[in-house]
Amino acid sequence: xxxxxGMHARRSGGPADRAESDRLLDAAxxxxxxxTDADPLTRLLSAAAAPAAPGEVAGEERALAAFRAARAAxxxxxxxxxxxxxxxxxxxxxxxxxxxxxxTAVAGVAFAAVRLDHRPEPVGPPATTAGPTGPSGAGPxxxxxxxxxxxxxxxxxxxxxxxxxPTPSGTPSAAAPPxxxxxxxxRMAGHCRAYLAKPERQxxxxxxxxxxxxxxxxxxGPEQVEGYCRNLVGTPAEDPGDDSDDDSDDDDSPNGTSxxxxx
Amino acid sequence: MTAELNExxxxxxxxxxxxxxxxxxxxxPALLRYLTALVGADAEDVASEAWLQIxxxxxxxxxxxxxxxxxxxxxxRAMDHLRRQRRRPSVPVPVQAxxxxxxxxxxxxxxxxxxxxxxxxALIRTLPPAEAEAVMxxxxxxxxxxxxxxxxxxxxxxxxxxxxxxxxRLAAILERPAAQADTxxxxxxxxxxxxxxxxxxxxxxxxx
Numbered sequence: 177x178x179x180x181x182g183m184h185a186r187r188s189g190g191p192a193d194r195a196e197s198d199r200l201l202d203a204a205x206x207x208x209x210x211x212t213d214a215d216p217l218t219r220l221l222s223a224a225a226a227p228a229a230p231g232e233v234a235g236e237e238r239a240l241a242a243f244r245a246a247r248a249a250x251x252x253x254x255x256x257x258x259x260x261x262x263x264x265x266x267x268x269x270x271x272x273x274x275x276x277x278x279x280t281a282v283a284g285v286a287f288a289a290v291r292l293d294h295r296p297e298p299v300g301p302p303a304t305t306a307g308p309t310g311p312s313g314a315g316p317x318x319x320x321x322x323x324x325x326x327x328x329x330x331x332x333x334x335x336x337x338x339x340x341x342p343t344p345s346g347t348p349s350a351a352a353p354p355x356x357x358x359x360x361x362x363r364m365a366g367h368c369r370a371y372l373a374k375p376e377r378q379x380x381x382x383x384x385x386x387x388x389x390x391x392x393x394x395x396x397g398p399e400q401v402e403g404y405c406r407n408l409v410g411t412p413a414e415d416p417g418d419d420s421d422d423d424s425d426d427d428d429s430p431n432g433t434s435x436x437x438x439x
Numbered sequence: 440m441t442a443e444l445n446e447x448x449x450x451x452x453x454x455x456x457x458x459x460x461x462x463x464x465x466x467x468p469a470l471l472r473y474l475t476a477l478v479g480a481d482a483e484d485v486a487s488e489a490w491l492q493i494x495x496x497x498x499x500x501x502x503x504x505x506x507x508x509x510x511x512x513x514x515x516r517a518m519d520h521l522r523r524q525r526r527r528p529s530v531p532v533p534v535q536a537x538x539x540x541x542x543x544x545x546x547x548x549x550x551x552x553x554x555x556x557x558x559x560x561a562l563i564r565t566l567p568p569a570e571a572e573a574v575m576x577x578x579x580x581x582x583x584x585x586x587x588x589x590x591x592x593x594x595x596x597x598x599x600x601x602x603x604x605x606x607x608r609l610a611a612i613l614e615r616p617a618a619q620a621d622t623x624x625x626x627x628x629x630x631x632x633x634x635x636x637x638x639x640x641x642x643x644x645x646x647x
Contacts (some may be wrong), residue, residue: 190610197603198584201574205469205581216613217606220544221578223554224551224563228468235483236463239490243451246494362489386453431620 190217250387251363313437367391441504448505452497459497463490466506470513472556473575474562477517485520489513507586510576514590540565541612562609570605573598 191197204221214222367388374382382388383398395404444465450458467486474482474489492512500508543558563571567589576587577598584602585593591598 190607190614191603194599194603197606198599200606201577201602202583204578216544217610219554219607220559220562220609220613221574223556223559224472225469225577225579225581226556228464229556232468233464235467235487235490236460238487239458239463239494240456241465242491243497244493246497247454249495250498338608386449416571433568 251366364391364394367394367411368401370408371401372405372409444505448500452500459494462493462505462509466509469580470510472560472579473510473572474513474517475560476571476575477514477568478520479564481520485516486513488516488520492516504582504586506580507582507590510580510582511590541615544613556599562612563605564614566605566608570601570608573601574605574609577602 191200200218200221203218204225309392371379371382371388371391379402380398383392383401389403391405392398392401395401444462446460447458447465451462469491470489471482471486474485478485489512493509496512520589540558540562544554544562548586563574565571566574572591573587576582576590577584580587582590584598588595593601
């Protein structure tokens with residue numbers, strides 16, 4: 177036993193309650209060095225939270241290289257994660273509903289056909305669908321009738337352009353392959369497709385996002401973007417906008433990758 | 440600090456490399472120490488993976504506490520790492536090593552010297568994972584109990600309790616004069632944790 181134990185009231189047992197622990201823990205990261213006669217626990221915490229040693233930031237250049245690479249990868253498909261990732265569950269639900277509808281419709285047609293033709297065996301379903309039983313389990317891609325353009329990749333695909341490593345909580349990265357081969361203007365074209373893929377009412381807002389900053393600059397201002405883009409990638413009609421139903425209200429909470437700490 | 444960080448986050452999202460550098464320098468030391476408490480000597484590698492992902496996912500960060508966001512990514516990477524390794528966050532600290540650590544701290548304490556950061560981290564690492572994490576998030580990353588709770592998927596109260604237990608345990612280790620340290624209760628707590636979940640190799644190392 178040490179003679180000076182009496183000097184340190186906290187020596188026996190440490191902090192008495194959670195409140196005292198909270199005070200110790202709150203004080204540690206502030207960075208003020210404890211007095212030399214502070215109790216060992218205080219000094220221990222302070223040591224754990226001591227200012228950085230040079231060796232601890234040795235990976236800086238590697239991190240910056242990763243940052244550059246991520247920027248470059250995002251170039252072909254702009255700020256993808258920020259603007260376009262759909263909320264997976266909702267999309268699935270909608271897809272399921274649509275496929276249900278499609279199945280019903282097809283079955284109805286088939287049934288009607290049988291009735292009309294008085295044939296013993298049912299005729300094939302209309303050419304655009306995958307068959308009465310197919311869609312219900314097969315996912316959104318085959319639920320043809322009401323979704324004229326199942327391959328409107330601009331929105332979904334953007335996420336796929338980032339490197340393949342796993343995201344923290346699984347975005348629906350199974351999406352589509354990257355939209356276009358990056359040609360001379362590939363990067364801006366990618367931006368444009370993503371921009372044009374957005375429903376009209378979201379476009380102004382989208383242009384305020386950092387991911388579109390380059391596009392706005394290239395076009396010469398937010399008002400010019402639309403014309404600029406139509407020049408660059410043509411006018412892909414309005415069909416990509418049919419995504420609006422599922423993302424219209426959640427483009428601010430992109431995907432599961434961000435731990436939502438702002439609630 | 441937070442305002443500066445937010446500014447840097449916005450800058451980095453717009454592609455500003457210097458802003459990203461600032462983020463790195465602000466966060467990396469604490470992140471590395473936190474990861475050291477989780478994965479020991481592999482912390483550098485895991486930190487690299489974390490920054491890779493932070494770079495990539497930065498565009499999807501939509502606000503809130505950036506440190507908590509980044510530390511969550513780092514934590515996920517650490518958990519993946521541990522899962523790959525199929526082992527506990529650390530091998531149990533041998534009694535002698537624990538005594539040496541306590542002795543280091545004790546010597547510094549007696550001499551009025553600064554306790555080495557490494558010794559402090561090594562001691563914290565001997566705590567049960569949940570306690571070590573709570574202490575690190577609060578004292579080193581500098582999150583409040585609410586935010587730390589969000590990172591850990593636990594209530595703020597649970598975080599406070601875990602941190603408090605950890606501090607008491609640390610105090611007890613420090614209290615034991617190194618010269619007299621015997622094996623009676625000097626066994627690191629980690630083996631006990633193992634015994635509680637003897638057949639749960641998939642058990643989350645830090646109980647989520």
